Amino acid sequence: MTDIAPFHVMALLARAKELEAAGRSIIHMEIGEPDFPTAEPIVAAGQRALAAGHTRYTAAAGLPELRQTISDHYRERYGIEIPAQRILITPGASGALQLATAALINPGDRVLLADPGYPCNRHFVRLVEGRATGVPVGPETGYQLTAELVERHWDEQTTAVLLASPANPTGTAIAPEALAAIVATIEARGGRLIMDEIYHGLIYGAPVQTALAYSDQVLVVNSFSKYYGMTGWRLGWLVAPEDLVGTVEKLAQNLFLAASTPAQHAALAAFTPAAAAIFEARRREFLARRDFLLPALRELGFRIPVTPDGAFYLYADCGRFTDDSHGFALRLLEETGVAITPGIDFGGHLPHRHVRFAYTNAIPQLAEGVERLRRAL
Amino acid sequence: MTDIAPFHVMALLARAKELEAAGRSIIHMEIGEPDFPTAEPIVAAGQRALAAGHTRYTAAAGLPELRQTISDHYRERYGIEIPAQRILITPGASGALQLATAALINPGDRVLLADPGYPCNRHFVRLVEGRATGVPVGPETGYQLTAELVERHWDEQTTAVLLASPANPTGTAIAPEALAAIVATIEARGGRLIMDEIYHGLIYGAPVQTALAYSDQVLVVNSFSKYYGMTGWRLGWLVAPEDLVGTVEKLAQNLFLAASTPAQHAALAAFTPAAAAIFEARRREFLARRDFLLPALRELGFRIPVTPDGAFYLYADCGRFTDDSHGFALRLLEETGVAITPGIDFGGHLPHRHVRFAYTNAIPQLAEGVERLRRAL
Ligand SMILES: Cc1ncc(COP(=O)(O)O)c(C=O)c1O
Numbered sequence: 001m002t003d004i005a006p007f008h009v010m011a012l013l014a015r016a017k018e019l020e021a022a023g024r025s026i027i028h029m030e031i032g033e034p035d036f037p038t039a040e041p042i043v044a045a046g047q048r049a050l051a052a053g054h055t056r057y058t059a060a061a062g063l064p065e066l067r068q069t070i071s072d073h074y075r076e077r078y079g080i081e082i083p084a085q086r087i088l089i090t091p092g093a094s095g096a097l098q099l100a101t102a103a104l105i106n107p108g109d110r111v112l113l114a115d116p117g118y119p120c121n122r123h124f125v126r127l128v129e130g131r132a133t134g135v136p137v138g139p140e141t142g143y144q145l146t147a148e149l150v151e152r153h154w155d156e157q158t159t160a161v162l163l164a165s166p167a168n169p170t171g172t173a174i175a176p177e178a179l180a181a182i183v184a185t186i187e188a189r190g191g192r193l194i195m196d197e198i199y200h201g202l203i204y205g206a207p208v209q210t211a212l213a214y215s216d217q218v219l220v221v222n223s224f225s226k227y228y229g230m231t232g233w234r235l236g237w238l239v240a241p242e243d244l245v246g247t248v249e250k251l252a253q254n255l256f257l258a259a260s261t262p263a264q265h266a267a268l269a270a271f272t273p274a275a276a277a278i279f280e281a282r283r284r285e286f287l288a289r290r291d292f293l294l295p296a297l298r299e300l301g302f303r304i305p306v307t308p309d310g311a312f313y314l315y316a317d318c319g320r321f322t323d324d325s326h327g328f329a330l331r332l333l334e335e336t337g338v339a340i341t342p343g344i345d346f347g348g349h350l351p352h353r354h355v356r357f358a359y360t361n362a363i364p365q366l367a368e369g370v371e372r373l374r375r376a377l
Numbered sequence: 378m379t380d381i382a383p384f385h386v387m388a389l390l391a392r393a394k395e396l397e398a399a400g401r402s403i404i405h406m407e408i409g410e411p412d413f414p415t416a417e418p419i420v421a422a423g424q425r426a427l428a429a430g431h432t433r434y435t436a437a438a439g440l441p442e443l444r445q446t447i448s449d450h451y452r453e454r455y456g457i458e459i460p461a462q463r464i465l466i467t468p469g470a471s472g473a474l475q476l477a478t479a480a481l482i483n484p485g486d487r488v489l490l491a492d493p494g495y496p497c498n499r500h501f502v503r504l505v506e507g508r509a510t511g512v513p514v515g516p517e518t519g520y521q522l523t524a525e526l527v528e529r530h531w532d533e534q535t536t537a538v539l540l541a542s543p544a545n546p547t548g549t550a551i552a553p554e555a556l557a558a559i560v561a562t563i564e565a566r567g568g569r570l571i572m573d574e575i576y577h578g579l580i581y582g583a584p585v586q587t588a589l590a591y592s593d594q595v596l597v598v599n600s601f602s603k604y605y606g607m608t609g610w611r612l613g614w615l616v617a618p619e620d621l622v623g624t625v626e627k628l629a630q631n632l633f634l635a636a637s638t639p640a641q642h643a644a645l646a647a648f649t650p651a652a653a654a655i656f657e658a659r660r661r662e663f664l665a666r667r668d669f670l671l672p673a674l675r676e677l678g679f680r681i682p683v684t685p686d687g688a689f690y691l692y693a694d695c696g697r698f699t700d701d702s703h704g705f706a707l708r709l710l711e712e713t714g715v716a717i718t719p720g721i722d723f724g725g726h727l728p729h730r731h732v733r734f735a736y737t738n739a740i741p742q743l744a745e746g747v748e749r750l751r752r753a754l
């Protein structure tokens with residue numbers, strides 16, 4: 001338990017709420033979830049599911065219709081065939097990450113991760129007595145691992161690599177060819193790739209490709225939380241290789257029993273044209289926010305050397321202002337009411353020189369935040 | 378992964394559904410969840426929460442109002458004070474069991490469980506490299522551990538005991554004095570008790586007491602699934618000792634992020650008088666079913682030596698008919714359309730001579746099931 005870190009931003013968030021309760025105006029740029037509520041067609045489907053009495057357990061792997069709908073989605077969006085039977089519905093990407101790591105990792109196994117990266121990943125590995133090795137990444141590789149980095153850090157004990165594209169906290173994606181090379185490198189060594197594609201829909205430049213296009217041996221994690229705007233419903237999915245389906249299914253039975261039934265029924269509406277139109281409008285809004293906030297922060301003196309491809313984060317080098325990003329974030333909160341996340345939540349590689357801005361707030365608020373930062377800095 | 382067992386009843390359930398799809402009439406007595414849908418006041422509260430846009434993440438520990446409401450519930454129902462801050466909202470009792478086991482158990486630690494018992498428990502222990510030791514229990518001790526059994530099986534490596542009262546698959550409860558003695562025995566050895574009280578509301582005889590009444594060091598698991606009829610919503614809670622609150626909270630942040638938001642809002646309505654009246658009516662209905670099914674099965678020749686105190690299960694010795702309860706259950710399904718759960722799902726102590734009947738079906742169906750069994754046996 002001593003190896004498991006709490007989210008440091010939570011203390012900051014608590015302080016932000018305290019200040020708000022005391023009447024201070026706070027600009028939230030620390031929160032990693034869309035500010036939009038769940039789209040109306042999904043909410044309506046959830047309400048109908050409740051009215052229809054869909055309140056009992058589903059099978060551990062999820063509603064057959066939803067698994068089939070996601071299978072169809074892979075065909076339509078990526079042009080690939082993933083049988084529904086390989087798709088397991090989970091309690092969020094969180095549940096999928098737990099199934100994938102628990103199924104693959106034995107005590108002592110090493111798992112390579114990008115540092116900075118999503119903080120929970122190393123803890124999923126630690127939970128089952130694996131050893132997460134953060135590989136320092138920077139702007140040179142778009143804050144992502146490369147085939148070359150995987151090769152360099154691989155050793156006898158390494159059995160898996162866990163990546164996200166686009167990633168949290170950097171928003172950067174792995175280009176299709178680079179991803180293909182990573183998959184090939186891992187599989188040549190007999191290892192497995194766990195690929196977190198939770199931010200796949202939220203992409204602003206060149207299209208991303210799913211890792212499933214390059215191998216049927218990867219484990220792909222996804223979620224209804226971010227692009228589909230369903231964070232609080234706790235729903236995601238895992239695509240497992242054929243030979244692991246039985247394994248992850250028995251694990252899901254024992255750890256979760258099943259994912260939320262009303263959420264699963266609601267999620268069926270996420271693949272309708274009405275919902276798609278809302279998601280697309282929201283994606284464009286996030287893009288507009290990125291295109292506002294990125295140059296504004298650069299102008300203030302934050303270094304953001306790589307333009308993020310997706311998600312809703314900017315990972316900024318604040319070395320011009322501080323070498324203590326945690327104290328810096330706390331001070332900014334107290335002095336300006338602007339809440340951001342210190343780098344320490346994302347790993348051990350230069351955390352003290354980085355902060356994360358989330359553009360999960362409308363442009364007028366972001367503009368006010370920038371103005372306050374300008375005055376303070 | 379080879380140590381993790383799937384639920385064997387799932388194969389049987391799949392076969393039952395196949396038979397049903399082919400037009401056969403199936404009497405379901407294998408299913409461990411109430412046949413009632415979620416009570417109307419809770420459904421309505423869930424729909425209102427969705428309409429109000431309560432669809433984003435809550436704090437990892439849950440909605441403050443819900444934690445406070447549960448704290449009030451401990452005062453009103455048991456007469457004890459549990460500060461809301463010690464109550465964490467989880468994705469089902471499943472989530473609470475995972476937090477409790479992961480927080481307490483180090484690799485190699487031994488955890489004592491009752492055998493037969495809830496099948497997932499040994500897997501939660503196994504997941505974090507602990508060693509679950511099933512202690513064989515029979516009718517002599519009401520299928521429960523006693524202080525004496527804990528003492529006898531405790532060794533240097535033992536650090537915790539995980540019990541349920543009333544239990545699955547036996548429905549038997551631990552009497553207050555016996556529970557107090559168990560707690561004292563464990564704590565005298567420096568160990569911890571994890572107590573699963575998921576079936577606490579569903580009790581038909583003498584009142585049960587929460588383990589929290591005897592110590593503030595126990596970890597109590599509970600859920601909205603069974604008594605509150607919210608299985609598919611995936612909501613439960615953990616009461617943690619003061620000194621473990623920070624630990625389980627950071628674990629919850631990393632593993633789950635949070636429990637379902639609509640479910641948490643809906644669950645607030647579970648503590649209203651309108652909902653309580655529905656739960657009480659359902660409890661009486663379960664009691665009537667037990668009082669119908671128990672003598673009927675005994676008359677058929679099943680040995681059920683201990684009258685269960687709660688839950689909705691009868692754990693029956695079928696030794697008069699077979700020494701292969703799994704084959705017996707499959708044959709009964711094929712020949713009579715009656716679905717029951719073989720003992721093998723609940724542990725290694727005489728599983729081949731036991732089956733579990735769940736009375737999660739109305740009395741006319743139960744009567745039809747008994748009739749079919751009578752003809753077949
Ligand atoms: C990269 C990444 N993966 C997984 C998750 C977990 O999301 P959820 O469990 O809500 O699907 C998050 C949430 O912030 C994330 O940023």
Ligand SMILES: Cc1ncc(COP(=O)(O)O)c(C=O)c1O
Nearest residue numbers: 469470471495541545600602613
């Ligand atoms: C004894 C016991 N504990 C825990 C659970 C898990 O229930 P849930 O996760 O739905 O709260 C069950 C479900 O059958 C059970 O019987």
